Amino acid sequence: MSDRGNSLVSEDEVDNERRRFLIATTAGVGAVGAVGAALPFVLSFQPSERAKAIGAPVEVDISKLEPGQRMIATWRGQPVWVMRRTEKALKDLETMSAFLRDPESKVVSQQPAYAQNVARATKAEYLVVIGYCTHLGCSPTYLPEGTPHNLGDEWKGGFFCPCHGSKFDLAGRVFKGVPAPTNLVVPPYHYLNDTLILVGEDGGAA
Numbered sequence: 001m002s003d004r005g006n007s008l009v010s011e012d013e014v015d016n017e018r019r020r021f022l023i024a025t026t027a028g029v030g031a032v033g034a035v036g037a038a039l040p041f042v043l044s045f046q047p048s049e050r051a052k053a054i055g056a057p058v059e060v061d062i063s064k065l066e067p068g069q070r071m072i073a074t075w076r077g078q079p080v081w082v083m084r085r086t087e088k089a090l091k092d093l094e095t096m097s098a099f100l101r102d103p104e105s106k107v108v109s110q111q112p113a114y115a116q117n118v119a120r121a122t123k124a125e126y127l128v129v130i131g132y133c134t135h136l137g138c139s140p141t142y143l144p145e146g147t148p149h150n151l152g153d154e155w156k157g158g159f160f161c162p163c164h165g166s167k168f169d170l171a172g173r174v175f176k177g178v179p180a181p182t183n184l185v186v187p188p189y190h191y192l193n194d195t196l197i198l199v200g201e202d203g204g205a206a
């Protein structure tokens with residue numbers, strides 16, 4: 001199951017539904033008097049402080065993350081995985097292209113421009129991705145390099161989705177021949193210092 005059903009996201013979605021309903025309703029009123037009638041409603045549906053806080057960037061302290069480990073933060077109700085890659089994992093990324101659907105991250109919706117590289121990251125050692133499968137939103141399982149598996153000779157560790165068998169490498173790049181159509185999503189982020197990442201803002205680097 002994905003985490004999308006948690007209460008924070010649900011509230012956001014409810015707000016969106018309200019806005020859509022409002023737009024449909026005010027459009028139905030017609031042009032006559034529409035501006036005067038709509039304005040008070042629009043103002044009253046501005047995002048609340050809580051809604052703004054839900055969308056706020058989150059700081060992730062990576063100072064204790066060892067090579068091969070992953071930690072999970074939450075941003076906008078979504079799990080954000082931060083994984084520290086080993087030197088071997090970084091070298092393996094260079095050998096995966098033939099097995100991947102979008103090895104060069106050409107689908108622009110899946111990452112900011114600054115993550116459009118082999119490691120899909122601003123600092124190659126650290127991967128930052130949204131932990132939802134791009135097929136139907138299940139949560140893939142992290143299988144570090146060296147974990148026993150039956151996923152083929154090309155498998156060098158990565159993320160395996162148990163729902164329908166999609167596979168992603170240690171840069172979140174999707175394999176060919178699986179249901180997921182695209183690489184995992186890299187959210188906007190930047191480093192506040194060597195051990196602190198701010199997820200949700202790109203710091204002007206986009």
Ligand code: FES
Binds near residue numbers: 135136137138165
């Ligand atoms: S949701 Fe991951 S493979 Fe279908």
